[in-house]
Amino acid sequence: MLNVIRMDLYRMLKSRYTYIVLAAAMLMMLASVFMSKQDVTYYQQTPSALETLRLNEEDTEVKWGIYIGHVSPEWCADAEIPLPELVSSNLQSHILLMFLVVFIVLFAGNENRTGFIKNIASQVRHRYELVIGKLLSTAIFTAVMLVMAVLVIMLGSEIFFGYVHIQDFGKFMAFLGIQFLLHIGYGSVILMFVYLFQNAVASLITGILIAAGILQVADAVLLNVVPAFNEIENFSIMNYLTSGNVALVSMASGNDIYLKAVIIVAITLVIMGCFSGTIMEKRDI
Amino acid sequence: MEYLLSTDCLTKKFKKQAAVDNITVHIGRGEIYGLIGKNGAGKTTFLKMICGLSTPTSGDISLFGYHGSERKKVISRIGTLIEAPGLYPDMSAYDNLKLKCICVGIRRKGYIQNILDIVGLGNVGKKKVGQFSLGMKQRLGIGMALVGEPDLLVLDEPINGLDPEGIAEVREILLRLNREKNLTMVISSHILEELSKIATNYAIIDEGRLIKELSCDELDAACSEHIEIRMEHPNLALPVLDALGFRDYKVVDENTIYIFERLDESGNITMELSKQGIYIQSISVTNESIEDYFLHLTGGVHHA
Numbered sequence: 103m104l105n106v107i108r109m110d111l112y113r114m115l116k117s118r119y120t121y122i123v124l125a126a127a128m129l130m131m132l133a134s135v136f137m138s139k140q141d142v143t144y145y146q147q148t149p150s151a152l153e154t155l156r157l158n159e160e161d162t163e164v165k166w167g168i169y170i171g172h173v174s175p176e177w178c179a180d181a182e183i184p185l186p187e188l189v190s191s192n193l194q195s196h197i198l199l200m201f202l203v204v205f206i207v208l209f210a211g212n213e214n215r216t217g218f219i220k221n222i223a224s225q226v227r228h229r230y231e232l233v234i235g236k237l238l239s240t241a242i243f244t245a246v247m248l249v250m251a252v253l254v255i256m257l258g259s260e261i262f263f264g265y266v267h268i269q270d271f272g273k274f275m276a277f278l279g280i281q282f283l284l285h286i287g288y289g290s291v292i293l294m295f296v297y298l299f300q301n302a303v304a305s306l307i308t309g310i311l312i313a314a315g316i317l318q319v320a321d322a323v324l325l326n327v328v329p330a331f332n333e334i335e336n337f338s339i340m341n342y343l344t345s346g347n348v349a350l351v352s353m354a355s356g357n358d359i360y361l362k363a364v365i366i367v368a369i370t371l372v373i374m375g376c377f378s379g380t381i382m383e384k385r386d387i
Numbered sequence: 388m389e390y391l392l393s394t395d396c397l398t399k400k401f402k403k404q405a406a407v408d409n410i411t412v413h414i415g416r417g418e419i420y421g422l423i424g425k426n427g428a429g430k431t432t433f434l435k436m437i438c439g440l441s442t443p444t445s446g447d448i449s450l451f452g453y454h455g456s457e458r459k460k461v462i463s464r465i466g467t468l469i470e471a472p473g474l475y476p477d478m479s480a481y482d483n484l485k486l487k488c489i490c491v492g493i494r495r496k497g498y499i500q501n502i503l504d505i506v507g508l509g510n511v512g513k514k515k516v517g518q519f520s521l522g523m524k525q526r527l528g529i530g531m532a533l534v535g536e537p538d539l540l541v542l543d544e545p546i547n548g549l550d551p552e553g554i555a556e557v558r559e560i561l562l563r564l565n566r567e568k569n570l571t572m573v574i575s576s577h578i579l580e581e582l583s584k585i586a587t588n589y590a591i592i593d594e595g596r597l598i599k600e601l602s603c604d605e606l607d608a609a610c611s612e613h614i615e616i617r618m619e620h621p622n623l624a625l626p627v628l629d630a631l632g633f634r635d636y637k638v639v640d641e642n643t644i645y646i647f648e649r650l651d652e653s654g655n656i657t658m659e660l661s662k663q664g665i666y667i668q669s670i671s672v673t674n675e676s677i678e679d680y681f682l683h684l685t686g687g688v689h690h691a
Binding site: 109117218227 | 467
């Protein structure tokens with residue numbers, strides 16, 4: 103088992119995809135901070151637009167999709183924008199989740215696509231070890247990506263806003279920890295798609311569409327089929343998915359939201375891990 | 388005789404189609420076992436089952452004396468090159484080998500370089516595998532199969548797509564490994580003349596079924612110059628041949644006798660059989676190539 107993990111980590115370090123995806127993600131983070139700065143300046147100079155933004159912000163429910171350069175009305179006041187808020191808006195926007203999807207499809211899918219799996223599938227005692235290796239690599243990649251994102255956003259804040267304002271450090275760390283878990287949980291879903299579809303394009307499109315909130319279309323169906331769901335306030339299937347919780351969990355979330363997110367991650371990891379492991383064990387290579 | 392690998396009625400079905408149908412073979416230690424068959428005959432599926440990459444629908448595989456699920460204990464003693472070599476194109480040959488070394492737990496210094504030297508890639512440096520020629524990739528694929536000191540090498544079409552020089556290089560590598568390390572090999576190919584230069588035993592499969600299992604000597608005999616008599620009931624002719632003093636002959640199928648001696652006496656044989664009232668369809672002196680022999684057995688007219 104340890105050998106498989108070591109092998110995957112070695113490959114992750116040697117693979118150019120790792121660095122390409124990280125670099126692209128960080129460029130996007132920098133661009134996002136720049137766009138936020140542009141928008142803040144615009145809203146500060148255009149009070150009517152700021153008022154519209156305030157009204158929209160009050161009406162808008164959780165944004166389940168992928169977006170870039172989010173601006174909160176509070177940022178347009180004269181006070182400094184806290185770094186944790188800049189980071190959380192970029193994590194909740196699913197941008198990093200999208201890059202994680204790309205990485206997993208390339209990293210895990212490459213083993214099948216190149217046929218390298220034929221060299222190792224019969225060398226391991228149980229093929230599910232290969233799934234665990236990929237999950238751990240995903241976890242390490244996610245951790246590196248999150249740390250780098252925080253550093254790049256910090257850099258962007260310094261460059262574009264001229265300051266780095268850190269507050270609520272403990273809360274920020276807890277938020278990052280939960281987002282880290284949610285990203286790994288979603289990674290396990292993508293890994294399952296990679297093994298199930300054995301097709302990079304299908305896995306990539308499915309992963310990005312789900313990250314973009316496509317499963318919201320199921321809400322109307324579920325509300326019709328199961329009337330009891332109507333009694334749940336603001337029911338959406340997204341509330342119970344890892345991708346949905348990436349958008350839902352914010353710096354302002356309470357402990358109950360955090361706990362629910364952790365439970366969803368645990369259930370997702372177990373179910374997806376079992377699915378992927380079974381596919382690997384049963385499948386002909 | 389104790390076999391290193393044997394299969395018993397091995398079958399693999401995809402839906403109702405049998406890709407491998409009741410194949411029973413026996414492979415001894417040190418043999419180079421050639422698996423001959425047309426494209427789509429079931430060679431790759433058969434090899435995948437041996438290597439544990441595919442699960443048989445029915446039948447059993449015995450590997451180093453282990454059967455059924457017990458076979459998992461020893462399956463890592465097989466080195467495989469199935470279909471195209473499985474390599475990461477954006478990594479060097481060294482890194483590709485290193486990945487497999489890490490996976491099987493080998494950390495010996497100089498081990499990877501030694502394998503690169505064995506397969507003739509000792510001086511490729513950090514060149515990415517994506518820039519390798521087909522022959523280099525094939526040799527690296529063999530190198531990958533050698534990681535972990537396997538006792539059995541399973542190679543599926545290892546010379547496919549290689550130029551004559553590449554074929555000769557791969558042949559030399561395989562012969563050297565067999566000679567120096569007493570490595571047992573199962574090699575599939577549809578290039579029969581090439582396979583005949585290294586194999587010690589053969590299995591001919593067609594449409595998923597084993598047509599014939601024979602040794603190198605038996606194949607040589609079948610392909611050497613001989614008198615071929617085709618007739619309805621070969622058994623009737625045997626006493627006549629005995630009476631004429633023929634000893635080196637063989638009934639090869641239900642309508643054919645091969646005689647490997649006194650090749651200029653076909654007239655005499657015809658006359659004696661005629662005297663006994665035994666009707667023959669044809670008698671001729673022939674010299675089949677391995678390919679002709681294969682086509683004769685499989686009844687095929689397609690290229691093998």
